[in-house]
Amino acid sequence: MGVNIIVCIKSIKSTASQGQRSFSDELNPHDRATLEVALRIREDLGGTITALSMGPETFATSLHETMAIGVDRGILISDRALAGSDTLATSHVLAAAIRRLAPYDLVLFSARTADSDTGQVGPQTAVALELTIITGVCSIEQGKNSLLVERNYDGFLERYEVYFPAALTIHQSAIRPRDTGFLRIQSVFEKGLECWNHTDLGLNREEVGEIGSSTRLFSLSQTKKMRGCTFMSGSGPGQADQLVKALLQLDMI
Amino acid sequence: MEKKIKDIWVFGDLRNRKLFELYINVLGRAKKFAGSACGRVTAVLIGSSNTRLKFDSHRETHLQLEAAADESISRGADYVHIIDDSRLALPRADSFASVLADAVIRQGPMLVIFALTDFGRELAARTAKMTNSGLIAQCMDLKMEKGRVVAKCPSSSSGVMAEIIFSEESRTGFVTMQPAVSQTPEAQGSPGHIDWIKADHLDILEGPKLLSSSPLRETKRPLEEADTVVVGGGGLHNAENFYMIRELAETLGGEIGATRPPVLQRWVEEERLVGQTGKTIRPNLLFSVGTSGAIQYTSGIKDSKVIVAINRDKDSPVFNIADLGIVADAKTFLPLLINRVKQTMTYRKGEH
Amino acid sequence: MDIFLSDKNRLVQRIAHGFCEREIQPIAGKIDKEARFPWDVVKKMGELGYFGIQAPKSLGGAALDTVDYILIIEEISKSCAALGLCVAVHNSVALYPLLAFGSEEQKKKWAPQLTSGNKIGAFCLTEPNAGSDASGIESEAISKDRYYVINGSKAFVTNGGVAGIYLIFARTNPNNGNKGISVLIVERGTPGLIVGDLEELCGVRANPVSSVSLNDCEVPSQNLLGREGAGLSIGFAALDIGRIGIAAQAAGIARAALEEAIRYSKQRHQFGVPIAKHQALSMMIADMATRVDAARLMAYRAATLRDKGESFSQASAMAKLFSSEISSEVTDQALQIHGGYGYSKSYPVERYYRDARVTRIYEGTSEVHKMVIARGIMGN
Numbered sequence: 009m010g011v012n013i014i015v016c017i018k019s020i021k022s023t024a025s026q027g028q029r030s031f032s033d034e035l036n037p038h039d040r041a042t043l044e045v046a047l048r049i050r051e052d053l054g055g056t057i058t059a060l061s062m063g064p065e066t067f068a069t070s071l072h073e074t075m076a077i078g079v080d081r082g083i084l085i086s087d088r089a090l091a092g093s094d095t096l097a098t099s100h101v102l103a104a105a106i107r108r109l110a111p112y113d114l115v116l117f118s119a120r121t122a123d124s125d126t127g128q129v130g131p132q133t134a135v136a137l138e139l140t141i142i143t144g145v146c147s148i149e150q151g152k153n154s155l156l157v158e159r160n161y162d163g164f165l166e167r168y169e170v171y172f173p174a175a176l177t178i179h180q181s182a183i184r185p186r187d188t189g190f191l192r193i194q195s196v197f198e199k200g201l202e203c204w205n206h207t208d209l210g211l212n213r214e215e216v217g218e219i220g221s222s223t224r225l226f227s228l229s230q231t232k233k234m235r236g237c238t239f240m241s242g243s244g245p246g247q248a249d250q251l252v253k254a255l256l257q258l259d260m261i
Numbered sequence: 262m263e264k265k266i267k268d269i270w271v272f273g274d275l276r277n278r279k280l281f282e283l284y285i286n287v288l289g290r291a292k293k294f295a296g297s298a299c300g301r302v303t304a305v306l307i308g309s310s311n312t313r314l315k316f317d318s319h320r321e322t323h324l325q326l327e328a329a330a331d332e333s334i335s336r337g338a339d340y341v342h343i344i345d346d347s348r349l350a351l352p353r354a355d356s357f358a359s360v361l362a363d364a365v366i367r368q369g370p371m372l373v374i375f376a377l378t379d380f381g382r383e384l385a386a387r388t389a390k391m392t393n394s395g396l397i398a399q400c401m402d403l404k405m406e407k408g409r410v411v412a413k414c415p416s417s418s419s420g421v422m423a424e425i426i427f428s429e430e431s432r433t434g435f436v437t438m439q440p441a442v443s444q445t446p447e448a449q450g451s452p453g454h455i456d457w458i459k460a461d462h463l464d465i466l467e468g469p470k471l472l473s474s475s476p477l478r479e480t481k482r483p484l485e486e487a488d489t490v491v492v493g494g495g496g497l498h499n500a501e502n503f504y505m506i507r508e509l510a511e512t513l514g515g516e517i518g519a520t521r522p523p524v525l526q527r528w529v530e531e532e533r534l535v536g537q538t539g540k541t542i543r544p545n546l547l548f549s550v551g552t553s554g555a556i557q558y559t560s561g562i563k564d565s566k567v568i569v570a571i572n573r574d575k576d577s578p579v580f581n582i583a584d585l586g587i588v589a590d591a592k593t594f595l596p597l598l599i600n601r602v603k604q605t606m607t608y609r610k611g612e613h
Numbered sequence: 614m615d616i617f618l619s620d621k622n623r624l625v626q627r628i629a630h631g632f633c634e635r636e637i638q639p640i641a642g643k644i645d646k647e648a649r650f651p652w653d654v655v656k657k658m659g660e661l662g663y664f665g666i667q668a669p670k671s672l673g674g675a676a677l678d679t680v681d682y683i684l685i686i687e688e689i690s691k692s693c694a695a696l697g698l699c700v701a702v703h704n705s706v707a708l709y710p711l712l713a714f715g716s717e718e719q720k721k722k723w724a725p726q727l728t729s730g731n732k733i734g735a736f737c738l739t740e741p742n743a744g745s746d747a748s749g750i751e752s753e754a755i756s757k758d759r760y761y762v763i764n765g766s767k768a769f770v771t772n773g774g775v776a777g778i779y780l781i782f783a784r785t786n787p788n789n790g791n792k793g794i795s796v797l798i799v800e801r802g803t804p805g806l807i808v809g810d811l812e813e814l815c816g817v818r819a820n821p822v823s824s825v826s827l828n829d830c831e832v833p834s835q836n837l838l839g840r841e842g843a844g845l846s847i848g849f850a851a852l853d854i855g856r857i858g859i860a861a862q863a864a865g866i867a868r869a870a871l872e873e874a875i876r877y878s879k880q881r882h883q884f885g886v887p888i889a890k891h892q893a894l895s896m897m898i899a900d901m902a903t904r905v906d907a908a909r910l911m912a913y914r915a916a917t918l919r920d921k922g923e924s925f926s927q928a929s930a931m932a933k934l935f936s937s938e939i940s941s942e943v944t945d946q947a948l949q950i951h952g953g954y955g956y957s958k959s960y961p962v963e964r965y966y967r968d969a970r971v972t973r974i975y976e977g978t979s980e981v982h983k984m985v986i987a988r989g990i991m992g993n
Contacts, residue, residue, distance in 0.1 A: 034627070037538055072624050095386070096395060126398040131354070131386040140355075140469050143383050156472070162280060162379045164318065165477050169470040180538070187636070188628045189661025190675035190685075197621045222395030222431050226411055226424040235568070239575075239586040247587050248597040251569065252605050254585055260489075260546045260567055261513065261605065496880075499959060526639045574880045574887070 010055025011113040011172065013046045014106055015039070015079070016129070017061050018121050019070040035070040038118040040077070040185035042178040045148060046116055047078050047186070052150055056080045058109060062090060062101055068201055075196040077188050083109075087205035092218030099132035101216055104209040106137060113172040119144045119179045130177040141175040142168055146182045267300035268370035271338070272361070272384065275308055275329050276352055277322035277476075280378060285336050286440040287376040289447060292337045294403040298410075300371065302450065304338035305364070306330055307357050309350035316474045319351070334453040341453075346460035354380060355468055358387035360460045365392050365433050372403075372410060374436045382437055389435040395427045396435040403436070410434055415560070484533065489515025489546045492535055492562065495522030496551025496572065497591055503528040505595040506550060512602050518542065520558045536561040551591040554579030571595075614909050617917075618680070625681040629688035632661070641693035644819040645964050648811070650775055651696070651819065658700070659730020663689075666704050668712060672720060673728035679854075679916035683861035687909070690865030694968035695819035697865060699733070701858035702771045706851040706976075707734020707780055710796065714839040714847050723778060723798065732777025732801075736855075737767040737825050738848055745981050747782075747845060748791045752827065754783035759834050761785070761797055763805070763827040771975070774811045774821025777801045781827065782848060785841045794844035798836045805830025816967030853926050854919070855976050860912040860932035863940035863972040867905045870940075870947035870965040874898060877951055894950060901943045908936035927989045934982040937972035944969040 018036040046057045058081040059074040061067050071082035085105055093101070106115060115137070117130035127143065134141035147158040155170045159179070170176070206216045213219060238254070240247040255261045271291045274280040288304060295302045306329055314320045330341040344360050365373060365388065373388070375381035377399060389396035401422075402413040409426050416423040427434040484490065491513070493506035503523055510517045518535040519528070535542055536558040547565035551572065552558060559582050562568065570583035573590050580586045587594060618626070636654055644651050658664065666682045668674020682704065690697030708727045711720060711734075726732040743749035752765020763783050770779070779799045786793035799806050809824030839847050875898060878889035888894050911932035918925035944966040948955035955962045973979045 069620065069624065069627075072620065073627070076624060076628065094395060096390065096393070099390060127382050128386040128389075128396060128398060131383050132390040135358075135387050135390040142469055143354075144379055160379075160477055162276070163477050164276075164474050166474045167472040169472055171469075174469070187632055187657060187661055189663075190625060190628065190666065190677060190681075191662040193621060193625060193628075193681075194670070194676040196624075222393070222428045223397055223425050223434075224428055226426045228416060229422050229424070235582060235584050237570070237580045237583045237586045239580075239588065243589070244594065245597055245601075247589060247594065248601040251585060251587060251598065252601045255546070255567075255569075256605065258567055261602065525635065574882070576887075 011049060011053050012055055012109070012111060013049060013057045013114045013116065014109055014112050015042055015046050015057060015059050015074070015116045016102055016133070017042070017059050017070060017074060018118070019061065019063060019067045020121060033066045033069055035073045036118060036121045038120055038178075038180045039070075039074075041180040041183050042116050042118045043074060043077055043079065044183045044185040045176075045178050046114075048183070049114065049148075049150075050078075055113070058083060060085065060102065060105055060109075062086070062093070062098060062105075064091075071201050072196055073188070075199070075201075076190075076192050077186075078192065082201045083204060084201050085204045085206075085209070089206050089213050089217045089219075092221060093216065094221035094223045095126060095128040095132055096222050097216055097218075097220035099129055099136055100220060101206065101209065101211065102129065102133045103136035104211055105204060106133070108204075108209060111173075113174075115139065115173075115175040117175070117177040119177040127177065130175065134175040137175070139173060139175045140170060141177070142170060143177040144179050145176045146179045148176075148182065267295075267298055267372075268303055268368070269295050269298075269300045270303050270305050270342075270365075270370045270373040272373065272375045272381065273304045273306040273329060273333060274376060274378065274380065275306060275324040275326070276319070276380070278324070280376075280380075281324055281329070283376040283378060283440045285333070285447075287374060287438045288333065288337045290403070290438060291372075291374050292448070292450070294405075295339075298405045301339040302337060303340040303342055303370070304330070304333040305342045305344070305361065305373075306333070307344045307349055307360060308352070309347045310345050312347045312350035314350055316471075318475050322476070330455050334450045334455075336447045337450050339450040339452065339454075341455045342458050343455060344458045344460050346463065348463055349460060351471070352380065353468070353471075354383040354387055356463065357384055358391055359463055361388045362391035363461055364458060365394075369432055372434050372436060374438055377437045377439050385435050385437045392433060394433050394435055395431055396437070397425045397427075398437045400436045400438045403438075412436060484516050484518060484535070484540050485542055487516035487542070487544050489513045490518050490535075490542055490544045490562075490565075491515055491548040491550065492518035492520065492552060493523055493529070493550050493591075494520040494552030494558075495526075496553070497523070497528075498551075500526070500528040502592050505591070505599065509548065509550075509595060509599050509602070512599055512606070513546070515544070515546070518562075520552050520555075549579055549583065550595065552579055553577065554581065614906070614913060617913060618684075622680055622684060625677060626684040626688065629685045632658075633688050633692040637689065637692040637696060641696075641819075642961060642964065644693070645695065646818075646958070648813065648818040650699075650821045652775075654696070655699070655730060655733075662728075663700055664703055664730035664733070665708065665724075665728025666700075668708060668724060668728045672712070672724040674724075679857065679919045680913065683857060683912050683916045686858050686861040687865040687868070687912075690862040691869045693819065694862060694866050694965075695817040697862045698817050698820050699772055701862055702736060702855065703727070703734045705855040705858045706736040707772075707776075707778065709854055710780060710838060710847050710851045711798070713850065714796075714843070718835070719798070719838065727778060733772050733775050735770050735772040735776035735779045735825075736848075736851065737770050737773075737779050738782045739768050739770075740766060741768045745978055747848065748794070750782060750784065750794065752781070752783035753787070754781075754785050754795060754797055756785065756834070757831075760831045761834060761837065763797060763799070763830040763832065765827050767825040767827075769812065769822055769975075770825050771820060771822055773808060773823035773825055776808075779806065779825060780838065781825075782844050783827075785844075789842060791845050792842045794848075795841045796838040796844045796847050797832055798838055799827075799830065799832050803830055803832060814971070816964070816969070816971055818967075852976055853929050856929040856933035856982075857912055857915045857919070857925075859972055859976050860908065860915065860929070860936040863933075863936040863969060864905060864908040864912055866965050866969045866972070867901075867908060867936075867940040867943040870944040870962060870969075871898075871901050871905050873960070873962055873965075874901065874947040874950045877954075888950075897946050897950065901946055904939040904943055908932070908939050911935055927986060930977075930982045930985050930989070933976065934979055934986065937969075938979060940969040940972055 019033040062085040149156040240250040491510040662675035665674030754761040785795040807826040915928035
């Protein structure tokens, strides 16, 4: 028996810290909390966890990591046609993939990613699946046949009772992710990932990628220095003096 | 070519006064854009005029539909659509999205704008999906260019702004918007006509059961609500030096924040983390001490009113986002600053 | 080096890096100062597979390869050389001999305790009078019925203060020279096994190095590892692998020092510019970076040779020799770059300097390695 949980994860460009080699794509740190939620539920109720990710082949590393963390199945949805997807197209593809994994009980997303803050993909995918979704969950409890979830929604602390099947977006404050170890790594690479493209999902080119999107990037521009920085001259006491004077003038102290 | 009047809808959040003001702020921005785009601004309010709300916390703060409509007009809306139905008494993203999507399909506005709140985000996402429309998030500015709406938003790369447009086939575009830091002057909207719309096609799923809703106590978010924040970074080198951050914060009556290294090194609790994986803050006064200026951090503080940066390296990127800069070693400079501030405050106290 | 790594290697490295940065880095300075073994972190590491890196799954291990192993040791050592040493010694010279030379019963009995980290392993060969000259050990193990009675004293046992399982090298045959030495497995708590006081060391201070004495210590004959007389060949086989670990440890320490030096030299201004722009300094950094890179690649090569089943003794000796020597050079230069601050305990550089120094001494001194390498080249 047990529950069939699907976790939609994302990769982000990792920051190359100076001197260290850069890991080019890494698992969105917020997804670790989301995965931890899935792991705990599986510990309590049994079942399987599948991690899904839509992106280029380099996203495979993040999926491998989710399997090392404890996910049973890792699925990468990847092909050229999917490039340039906005959240509308992405949610369309994810919904198709999730349908292919039916029957499922719980679909999880992170409320945010570390590189952008849209929080759109979860609700849009849930709409496509006609699935109940609660966003920004910061605490989860097992109810009798349900989950009791809490969230901070614009300053309101809300408490919901949610029945399967349902979707949740998890706020990373919800739970402390466990450390990842090495004991599963060998089997992760023996098992490998599954790779789906848009035709596997029964979709046409027009429904996905840039063609299937309703927003487009028009241009990118470097921001000019938004603020002009005034440096305090001199040293030590002189600088401290100047700074305090400036702050007094701005009515900041 | 006939210049069609463009309809710009703004969703009105009635849950409490604070959220209403955020909506009015966005309404003002929409008005400004409408001026340059030959458009008119319509406020969209959803709720129930004659149902008693279930939860105390809601009843105490929720605005009345008609009063909100009048206020919207006096503060900028040219038109108001009210969707009034007893099934819409409780603000829910799913039911609201359903009726809003219906109205959008029937009336085809050019834009639907939402203030960037949790509810606004979710409602925008749902409604955009239901109408198969594009959604541009975190818009900082809107303009018309060659007959198209262009939205300026932060991109995922540091220091880079993106301009996003809706695709050619788009009928209605959805936008979530940052409330402006500076207040735009308000003016009465005209003609100020109010429309009462029926809620058709109201599909409410066997949804999740809301068991309780209570306002969060203000004290729960000290860092986000503080007027003054002093953020310490890895440049402080150890916990003893970090203590000076606490001292400075105390002297100024503010809160402490930190970047990743101090949290990793356990000089300070994780709740103090500021940045992409931590908190986003907008205090009046922010000190950034011994921080590198990495985008993962600065994205969490860039909307502060006044930023003072203290760093040993005069080329540090942190100075790009600062208003006042001190090139100095925090270890030696902080004690001097703390003394000077203490002196000044004692002096001022004496003045009063 | 990244180009040589498989996806699996990279994942291992990323996981190790994440854990070390979160759990080990913040406490490294403190445990060095206090010379304290961090049991709580070690317990966590045991649960995550750090103490059974290459052991088979059936015995509770992670079944990873030697390349994964050195990546892990390097990451740990970059944060804390003392812990890197603990994990390296446990895996390569305590657990490995059991897995390679132990009987099925012995493996079943002791391997799970070791791979889980519940018991830490220690390798006891060196004696007060026998360091580089391993065959000069005087400890004796006299066979009596179904027991061995061991007498002797062992010095500088890495992990000695906390180990649960000790591999004791002793003479079972006083007349047979090199072929008279055997290895016996002795559990902590066995009467007659006395763990001595902890050594107070210059570096790797959080590692509980101690002496170990055996006074009429009786162990069952089943505790003999391998055959009688096979002791030294077991020991040397273990050290061949241990050396690769130490090469990785030294490279990790050097890398940490290099990164600090780069960071510091970009921030510190003298004569109006960051000191990184001073040529004397940038030359130094170029040197340091090249050496660190070479050390890592040598460790990688030795590990790969082993994984491919090829002969790797020369490669591991060269890797250990080179890596330990450059780690002393690089940490010294990093300290110099930091100037006065490098000499102060408020900065981690002086710890790297102290930690690096011992890598030229243990698991075979640099001088011994040169002998070994020369022999390998010249024959004789």
